[in-house]
Amino acid sequence: xxxxxxxxxxxxxxxxxxxxxxxxxxxxxxxxxxxxxxxxxxxxxxxxxxxxxxxxxxxxxxxxxxxxxxxxxxxxxxxxxxxxxxxxxxxxxxxxxxxxxxxxxxxxxxxxxxxxxxxxxxxxxxxxxxxxxxxxxxxxxxxxxxxxxxxxxxxxxxxxxxxxxxxxxxxxxxxxxxxxxxxxxxxxxxxxxxxxxxxxxxxxxxxxxxxxxxxxxxxxxxxxxxxxxxxxxxxxxxxxxxxxxxxxxxxxxxxxxxxxxxxxxxxxxxxxxxxxxxxxxxxxx
Numbered sequence: 001x002x003x004x005x006x007x008x009x010x011x012x013x014x015x016x017x018x019x020x021x022x023x024x025x026x027x028x029x030x031x032x033x034x035x036x037x038x039x040x041x042x043x044x045x046x047x048x049x050x051x052x053x054x055x056x057x058x059x060x061x062x063x064x065x066x067x068x069x070x071x072x073x074x075x076x077x078x079x080x081x082x083x084x085x086x087x088x089x090x091x092x093x094x095x096x097x098x099x100x101x102x103x104x105x106x107x108x109x110x111x112x113x114x115x116x117x118x119x120x121x122x123x124x125x126x127x128x129x130x131x132x133x134x135x136x137x138x139x140x141x142x143x144x145x146x147x148x149x150x151x152x153x154x155x156x157x158x159x160x161x162x163x164x165x166x167x168x169x170x171x172x173x174x175x176x177x178x179x180x181x182x183x184x185x186x187x188x189x190x191x192x193x194x195x196x197x198x199x200x201x202x203x204x205x206x207x208x209x210x211x212x213x214x215x216x217x218x219x220x221x222x223x224x225x226x227x228x229x230x231x232x233x234x235x236x237x238x239x240x241x242x243x244x245x246x247x248x249x250x251x252x253x254x255x256x257x258x259x260x261x262x263x264x265x266x267x268x269x270x271x272x273x274x275x276x277x278x279x280x281x282x283x284x285x
Contacts, residue, residue: 023049028058035064043074051075054085059094062086066100070110079110090121098125099133106136106146107243115146126157131164135172142176143246151176167199167275175250184249187284188260189227190242191217191235194277201277203236214270214278221268221282235280244284256281 016037022030035049047068053061066085068075083104089097102121104111119140125133138157141150155176161169194201195210203210217234221227231241247260255271256279263269263283273279 023052026056028053028056028061031056032058032061032064035061043068045074047074054089057092059089059092060096061089062092063089063094063097063100066097070100083110090124093128095125095128095130095133098122098128099130099136102133102136106140115140117146119146126160129164131161131166131169134158134161134164135166135169138169138172142172175248178250178252180249180251184261185246186260186263187244188247188263189231189244189282189284191227191231191280191282192237192242192276192278193217193234193280194236198273198275198277200275201236203277210278211270211272214280217280218268218270221266221280224266227282 016034019030019034019037023034024030031049031053035046035053038046038049047065050061050065050068054065055061062085065075066082066089067073069077069085070079070082071077083101086097086101086104090101098121101111102118102125103109105114105121106118107113119137122130122133122137122140126137134157137147138154138161140146141148141157142154143149155173158169158173158176162173191214192201193210193214194203194205195207196204197207205213213234217230220230220234228241231237235241247257249261250257256273259269259271259281260283263281265283265285268280268282271279271281
C-alpha cells in the first residue's frame with residue numbers, strides 16, 4: 001500500500017490515493033493505512049477511518065481507534081471505551097491492542113495495576129509481532145516483576161524486540177550483557193521532562209525551559225517533596241507517575257547510571273538523555 005519515491009522516501013500522496021481507493025472499495029486494511037497516514041495532520045479523519053475499519057472487523061482498526069479515544073485525539077475522550085477497543089482487538093489478534101492493554105495494566109492507567117496480567121498480555125503481543133512488548137516482557141522478566149526472575153528469558157525477549165526494530169530493546173540487551181557481576185543495583189524513579197528534538201520526546205518546549213523544569217523538580221525532591229505530586233506537576237508522564245525501577249551497575253558508564261549510583265536514598269539529580277530529553281533521577285532506596 002505504501003510507495004517509494006525516487007529519492008527513497010515514502011510517497012505519501014500515492015499511498016493516500018491507493019488507501020482511499022482500497023478503503024472505498026470496502027478494504028478494512030486500506031482504511032487502517034489511510035487512518036495512519038492522517039494521524040499526524042488530521043486525527044479527526046484518522047478516527048473516522050479507524051472506526052470504519054473497526055466496524056468492518058479489522059482488529060488494528062479497533063486498537064488504533066482506542067489509542068485516539070484514550071486521549072481524545074480527533075474523537076471524544078473516553079478511557080473506558082478505549083480499554084474496550086483494546087480488549088476486543090487483542091482477542092481478535094491485534095498486537096497493537098494487546099500491547100496497549102498490557103501497558104495499561106502495567107502502569108495502572110485506566111485499569112487497576114496488575115503486573116502478572118500485564119506480563120501475559122505482553123507475551124501475547126510479542127508473539128503477534130510487537131517489538132515493544134517483547135522488550136517490556138523482557139524487562140519484567142529481568143526484574144522479576146509479575147513473572148519469575150529469568151535473565152535468560154529476558155535476554156531472549158530483548159533480542160527479539162531488538163530484531164523487530166525497537167531501539168530500546170537493543171539498549172536493554174546491551175545493558176544486560178554489560179552488567180557488572182556480582183550484581184550491584186539501586187532503585188530509582190524517573191521524571192521525564194522532554195523538549196523538541198529527542199526521538200521519544202513528545203514535547204515541543206525549548207531545551208532551556210525543559211532544563212528549568214527539571215532543575216525545579218530535582219530541587220523539590222531534594223527538599224523532601226512528594227514524588228508523585230511533583231511528577232504530575234512538572235513531568236510529561238500525565239496523571240500516572242513513573243513506577244519504581246531497578247537500575248544495574250554496568251561495565252560501560254553513562255550519565256544516567258553515574259547519576260543513579262552517585263545518589264543517596266531520597267535524593268535526585270538531572271541528566272540529559274539523547275532519546276528522551278531531561279530526566280530527573282530520584283533514588284528511592
